[in-house]
Structure formats: structure tokens, C-alpha cells
Amino acid sequence: METIDILTMDYQHYLTATEIAAIEHEASIMETREAAGIEALKVVQEHRGWVSDESLFAISDLLAVPVAQLEGVATFYNLIYRQPVGQHVIHLCDSIACHLTGLDSVLSAIKEYLNIDYGQTTGDGKFTLLSNACLGSCDKAPAMMIGTAHYQHLTAESAVELLQQLASKGELDD
Numbered sequence: 001m002e003t004i005d006i007l008t009m010d011y012q013h014y015l016t017a018t019e020i021a022a023i024e025h026e027a028s029i030m031e032t033r034e035a036a037g038i039e040a041l042k043v044v045q046e047h048r049g050w051v052s053d054e055s056l057f058a059i060s061d062l063l064a065v066p067v068a069q070l071e072g073v074a075t076f077y078n079l080i081y082r083q084p085v086g087q088h089v090i091h092l093c094d095s096i097a098c099h100l101t102g103l104d105s106v107l108s109a110i111k112e113y114l115n116i117d118y119g120q121t122t123g124d125g126k127f128t129l130l131s132n133a134c135l136g137s138c139d140k141a142p143a144m145m146i147g148t149a150h151y152q153h154l155t156a157e158s159a160v161e162l163l164q165q166l167a168s169k170g171e172l173d174d
């Protein structure tokens with residue numbers, strides 16, 4: 001495999017034509033190319049599952065935005081993954097309302113079922129578990145988000161049942 005020197009990155013040698021077109025489209029509807037940074041990160045993540053250092057440098061080259069600035073955006077926006085993640089990324093809310101309504105038992109059940117801790121991915125690559133600040137469902141806590149779907153009023157049982165369903169759906173899709 002060709003080795004890429006990220007410091008002399010030429011985005012055309014790294015990003016696909018589809019990714020470039022999608023990022024250019026986002027840049028064209030923003031006031032500045034800088035403002036397209038977050039959308040560019042999302043485009044790459046959508047195609048590659050996460051945003052590697054190489055991807056970050058390629059986006060920097062394409063948009064002419066400093067890498068550090070993009071890194072700042074990626075760090076701030078917790079739905080941008082800077083490490084490989086599983087097929088399903090669980091964002092479990094760990095803010096106050098969820099703590100008061102049973103987060104601990106939901107978290108224990110998820111950890112036990114998946115046999116992973118926060119920040120880890122299951123051996124089969126199906127699930128990654130992440131903690132998240134308030135998901136805006138405090139009146140329906142405890143809550144979690146997987147992909148774009150929100151799940152509320154969780155119990156230890158309902159959370160595990162949901163993961164079982166997702167795991168078996170994945171097997172059917174495979």
C-alpha cells in the first residue's frame with residue numbers, strides 16, 4: 001500500500017472524487033471555505049466511518065483551512081470520530097437527569113452485555129460505547145443515541161433488548 005506523507009498531503013491523491021465533489025458542494029453554499037469544515041468532516045466520516053489524521057490533512061489541503069482548526073472542530077463536535085468505531089456507536093447520556101433516573105443500571109447492563117467499557121469497541125466490531133453530554137431528552141431520561149436514532153425511558157432490560165435487536169439485524173444484513 002502506498003505510504004502517504006500527511007505533511008505534504010495532496011487531497012486529490014487521498015480523497016475520492018465523490019468526497020471531493022460533496023465537500024466542494026458544501027463549500028459552495030457557505031460564506032467561506034472555512035465554514036465548510038464541519039460538513040467536510042461529516043462527508044469523510046460518512047464514507048470512511050471515521051476521520052483519520054490523513055483525512056484531516058486532506059480536508060485541510062482541500063479547504064485551505066489549518067489542520068489545527070479542523071482538529072478543534074472535530075474535538076468539539078462529539079459525533080466526529082477520530083478513531084475507528086464499530087458499526088453502531090452508542091452515545092449514552094451521562095448528564096444529571098439521566099443519572100437521577102437510572103443511568104447506572106442501564107450502563108452496567110450495557111457494559112455487561114457488550115463486555116466493553118466507555119471508549120471501547122466490541123471484538124466483532126458491531127458496537128462502540130461512548131458517553132455523551134445531555135441529549136436533550138431529560139424529561140424522558142435515561143436516554144441514548146445510536147446513529148441518528150434516540151432511545152428514551154431506558155431500563156437495563158430495554159437497553160439490552162435494543163442492542164440484541166441491532167446485533168441480530170446486523171447479522172441479517174451481513
Ligand code: FES
Pocket residue numbers: 093094095096097098099133134135136137138141142143
Ligand atoms: S440529562 Fe440525559 S438527556 Fe438530558
